[in-house]
Amino acid sequence: MEGKVKQPKVQISRDGLEATITFAIPEGGAPHVDYAPNQLIAILNGAGVTFGIDQDVISRLSDSLIYQKPVVVARGYSCEQGTPGYFEYLFETKLTKKPVIRDDGTTDYMNMKTIETVEKGEAIAVYHGAVQGTSGMSVRGTIIPPKPVRDLPPLTGRGFDRDPDNITYRSQIDGKIEVQQGRVIISPVHEVNGDADVTTGNIDFNGDVVINGGAHDGVIIKAAGNVTIKGLVENCEIYAGRDVFLMSGTKGGEKTIIESGGSLTAQFMEYVVVNCGGNITADYLFKSKVSCDGKIELTGKKSSIIGGFVSAVQGIEVEEVGNSFGTITNVAAGVDSERVAAIDRMKNQIEAINSNVTKIKKGLEVFETLGQERGVDYSNDPRRLQLLRVKIRDEAVILKNRESLTKMENVIKKGENATIKVFRNVYAGVNITIDDHHTQITDNYNGIEFSKTEIGVRMDKI
DSSP states (O other), rough: OOOOOOOOEEOOOOTTSSSEEOOOOOOOOOOOOOOOOHHHHHHHTTTTOSBBBBBBHHHHHHHSSSSSOOOOEEEOOOOBBBBBOOOEESOSSSOOOOEOOTTSOOOEEETTTOOEOOTTTOOOEEEEEEBBBHHHHTTTTTTEEEOOOOOOOOOOOSEEOOTTTTSEEEEEEEEEEEETEEEEEEEOEEEEOOOSSTOOOEEEESSSEESSOOOTTEEEESSSSSSSESSOOSSSSESSSOOOTTOOOOOEEEEEEEEESOOOSSSSSEEEEEEEEEEESSSEEEEEEESSSSOOOEOOOTTTEEEEEEEEETTEEEEESTTTTTEEEEESOOOOOOHHHHHHHHHHHHHHHHHHHHHHHHHHHHHHHHHHHHHOOOOHHHHHHHHHHHHHHHHHHHHHHHHHHHHHHHHHHHTTTEEEEEEEETTTTEEETTEEEEOOOOOOOOOEEEEESSEEEEEOOO
16 A cells, blocks of 8 residues: 655744745655646645745756755845934043053053033034835745834934034034933033132132143132042142042142032042042042042052041942051941931921921911901912912922932942952051941951941951
8 A cells, every 4th residue: 555645844934034845755655756846836835935935946846856854945035124313423422531550550640531522613413314124025925024213303402503404413612512311411611721829719610610730829619510620739629519530639738628529530639628429539548538428449559548537438449558657547438327317317307397388388278268268368468478488498498408318318328338448458557437337457457358247347358
């Protein structure tokens, strides 16, 4: 009895772009079957393959079948994805704001680029419109559409105009340019070509301040943005809403005060009082009083903290602390009781003001009730207006205090698990504090990480 002839097996790839056919070897006396090209095409059509059939392969199979091996007989083509609209920025968006460690272990501060500037009328960006893709086709004859791509809305920000071509954007002013959360901001820059001293007077600027020389003689520098000083800073005060960059460092005689809302980068700091809202990067700190809400990272192979009081909520990394002369050096990380107490005071203050606002609202409701009962309009009554003014004032205070409270709580949260890492020497005379736990170093150690435990400060070998 002759065996049954098995039908060729047609398979279509998962993406629908390729089809194969496989012929089984005749078994059990089954006759050898030859297929005409139109018969093979009919088999493919019956399996749903209608597009991209390779006629040359079909002809070869008709002449001589290939058994037990899938043969590609049809191919479709994939879609080509389009390109969404995008902005090509014609200025540097990523600046080198951290110093580079040289091969000899010293730190290069002068090659930091703290701001990018543009001139009035300079092109700052070009828009490239979306280009839609092209469709593909499966071996089943179905269209494979590309993913749709979209154009972007016009560039947002301030300090620039769009050309009539709606493609090119140009600066309206000479100033500093940066991208903040997808918005391009061009702001004015106050630049001093020489030193800031008694000849220039104090500086108070609603933007960035760049001083190409030093700062001396008790000058006071205030900036809503960044402060960059390329020369030495001595005996002056610096207040910045954002970052401070001191390329040549600062000597204070305890008369130099630096307050930075953002990070602080300095070659060195001696006898300086610092309050920093971000991170601090420097080579060394000498007999300075430093408070930092972020992390202190002293770079270079010879970085050190000697004398003074240095505190960082998120931790400290440094090569050496103290010196062989036993100079008293206080180093702290984490959150102390003073910060926790400040949060409690802020919460109590918000609660007290909020209670007063509640009483004022009840007083305003009394005027409204009396007006309805007596048919009198009390909207301009001096007593009511006074209550309304106090309510508006107190609600604004509550909003501001809640923002401050959130910031304070975030700082404390980031200080959890803070440590002090000293990669080389910790000398006798150093006092270590982690949160509210203290320890005094009475001997010299090498390569130690200080962390907090429930019972005190722990020392681990690095």
